[in-house]
Amino acid sequence: MDIQPMLRSLEQTAFSQWVTLNPFGFRVFETLHVIAVVLVFGSILVVDLRLLGFPSTRQSFREIAGDALRWTWIAFTLAVVTGFVMFTSKPVAYSQNPFFLIKLGLLALAGINMLVFELVLVRTVERWDRDVPTPVSVRLAGTLSLLLWLSVIFAGRWIGFYEPPGPTVDAATLPDVFGGAPF
Amino acid sequence: MRPDWGSLRLAKLSPTQARFRGCAARPMGGGMLEFSRWLEGTSLSEWIRVTDWIIPFCQSVHIAAVAVVFGSVFMIDLRILGLAGRSQTLRETNRRFAPWFWGGLAVLLATGSVLVIGEPVRSLMTVSFRVKMILIVVGAIIGGAFIAAVQRRQISWGAAQSGSARLIGLLVLLLWITIIVLGRFIAWDPDIFGDLSPYPG
Numbered sequence: 001m002d003i004q005p006m007l008r009s010l011e012q013t014a015f016s017q018w019v020t021l022n023p024f025g026f027r028v029f030e031t032l033h034v035i036a037v038v039l040v041f042g043s044i045l046v047v048d049l050r051l052l053g054f055p056s057t058r059q060s061f062r063e064i065a066g067d068a069l070r071w072t073w074i075a076f077t078l079a080v081v082t083g084f085v086m087f088t089s090k091p092v093a094y095s096q097n098p099f100f101l102i103k104l105g106l107l108a109l110a111g112i113n114m115l116v117f118e119l120v121l122v123r124t125v126e127r128w129d130r131d132v133p134t135p136v137s138v139r140l141a142g143t144l145s146l147l148l149w150l151s152v153i154f155a156g157r158w159i160g161f162y163e164p165p166g167p168t169v170d171a172a173t174l175p176d177v178f179g180g181a182p183f
Numbered sequence: 184m185r186p187d188w189g190s191l192r193l194a195k196l197s198p199t200q201a202r203f204r205g206c207a208a209r210p211m212g213g214g215m216l217e218f219s220r221w222l223e224g225t226s227l228s229e230w231i232r233v234t235d236w237i238i239p240f241c242q243s244v245h246i247a248a249v250a251v252v253f254g255s256v257f258m259i260d261l262r263i264l265g266l267a268g269r270s271q272t273l274r275e276t277n278r279r280f281a282p283w284f285w286g287g288l289a290v291l292l293a294t295g296s297v298l299v300i301g302e303p304v305r306s307l308m309t310v311s312f313r314v315k316m317i318l319i320v321v322g323a324i325i326g327g328a329f330i331a332a333v334q335r336r337q338i339s340w341g342a343a344q345s346g347s348a349r350l351i352g353l354l355v356l357l358l359w360i361t362i363i364v365l366g367r368f369i370a371w372d373p374d375i376f377g378d379l380s381p382y383p384g
Contacts, residue, residue: 031368035360040250042254055279063268067268068267154240157239157242
């Protein structure tokens, strides 16, 4: 399926134009995106480290996960919404940005890891909820989650640094939409 | 190589230097700009800029470390607000999360230093960066004082649940969110702060 025509029509919408042309359109959403990403990673890290039994298993996993994951979901929703707004500003360019595609792939992998954990591994939680070392499978899920979310941050940061191949454009000849500093 | 500040000031100004002369009227403007330009000219700074993965790499680690610091502050604040870890005492919650606060700050300092050395004018010559540094010192002092007081049992559980403790907890969260926002604002400083921004152009 060729989604390029769809992306081009998205780029023509009034909203997309507003995000691109308003000097603060993109920036407001980018700033909110950073806050959301920080809260997603910060809260999921708390759960992942507990899955690894670090620094201790003295607190119930279910309590920690219940307290922290609530915020992960709130922040993740904010990240998806703000991320989508940023995407609408240049959908065609983002769809051709390898780091954007890698980030989507990593998010999918993190989602699969979470599903396996929630549907399979969590069934045995009674046995390792507190005061005992967590099973190897649970530690593996925690490690994968940690590495995948860290990679999501890296891929996300690299999106803005990617320059598509082709003739280099002299920045001075472009309209000064973003006030010069692109990052 | 050390900068010769005296001769820099006395030397006949090149057109570029003359253009930046107006910055001297602002607090720290002149000296800081000269320092930034000197730093930018060092081989270390150049190496950071021309090695194209270093800046995105340090920015990525920086964001992850912000998440570690913010996550630890967040979990301790949630405990104070009674929204997390209710089976744990404040001291237990503190012991679990406080080391990450300091570890994260150390990583922030390291990666942030690389970013400043790589692009000194872009970072040092902004309102955002300067206010951010002040707020980080404030945040670190509040965090350090709080962690130490809890470990020494100077903060009783009752006191930690009081209305004022909850308010302080919320203000500290707001402080760290402001620090995150200012970090992002460094890139757009002249557009956000207008004439207040010392960014030379």
